[in-house]
Amino acid sequence: AQSVAQPEDQVNVAEGNPLTVKCTYSVSGNPYLFWYVQYPNRGLQFLLKYITGDNLVKGSYGFEAEFNKSRTSFHLKTPSALVSDSALYFCALDNYGQNFVFGPGTRLSVLP
Amino acid sequence: EAGVTQSPTHLIKTRGQQATLRCSPISGHTSVYWYQQALGLGLQFLLWYDEGEERNRGNFPPRFSGRQFPNYSSELNVNALELEDSALYLCASSLLGQGIGELFFGEGSRLTVL
Numbered sequence: 001a002q003s004v005a006q007p008e009d010q011v012n013v014a015e016g017n018p019l020t021v022k023c024t025y026s027v028s029g030n031p032y033l034f035w036y037v038q039y040p041n042r043g044l045q046f047l048l049k050y051i052t053g054d055n056l057v058k059g060s061y062g063f064e065a066e067f068n069k070s071r072t073s074f075h076l077k078t079p080s081a082l083v084s085d086s087a088l089y090f091c092a093l094d095n096y097g098q099n100f101v102f103g104p105g106t107r108l109s110v111l112p
Numbered sequence: 113e114a115g116v117t118q119s120p121t122h123l124i125k126t127r128g129q130q131a132t133l134r135c136s137p138i139s140g141h142t143s144v145y146w147y148q149q150a151l152g153l154g155l156q157f158l159l160w161y162d163e164g165e166e167r168n169r170g171n172f173p174p175r176f177s178g179r180q181f182p183n184y185s186s187e188l189n190v191n192a193l194e195l196e197d198s199a200l201y202l203c204a205s206s207l208l209g210q211g212i213g214e215l216f217f218g219e220g221s222r223l224t225v226l
Contacts, residue, residue, distance in 0.1 A: 034214055034215075036215075036217075041200075041220075041222075042219055042220070043116075043202055043204075043217035043218050043219045043220050044155075044202065044204075044215075044217040045217070046214045046215070046216070049214055090154070090155065092215075099145065099157050099160050099168050099170075100145070100157070100204075100215055101157075102147075102154055102155040102157075103154065104153075104154040105154045105155075
């Protein structure tokens, strides 16, 4: 069965420092992977996706993610965190159009 | 272009009542997904509709039901409400056929069961 894991419930980082939010997945076949962000009391906003091609995917708000097939990972990164990046981040897997499988979420706190 | 819209924004019900939540997808999107997000928790998949048909269903009891109308808007009904149904209900749409398109989410409907 397809699944997504986000091993960290909470990530704290100082403003201006690089950050990584981790995601690993399990799927048979080629994965379609996504990152979403959720601000308090809001819906989810799409950040970026990996379908095929270059393993480094660039997305919105200065975020990027690196697909690593051998490690079955799709970690989200930014070189310099902003206080405004503080939010809940979800990694997701498209189950061949059947439904999206979301990870449990990682709460990011960027400290000024 | 209008995004995914959901109504009502907030809904307060008492245990045993019924709740109806509505969702209008982005114009041209044929698929609508419903998710439940309980406070502090992740997203739990409820239902997926496409072209008026229920395509997939999550692990929820039958009192959670819905439908999709010919204009692709959708309704989620929750019967015999229980306290643990209190949650943010998120609707998302996508253009199935792209097959690998992202989901576009509405702002959600917050249901409180007293």
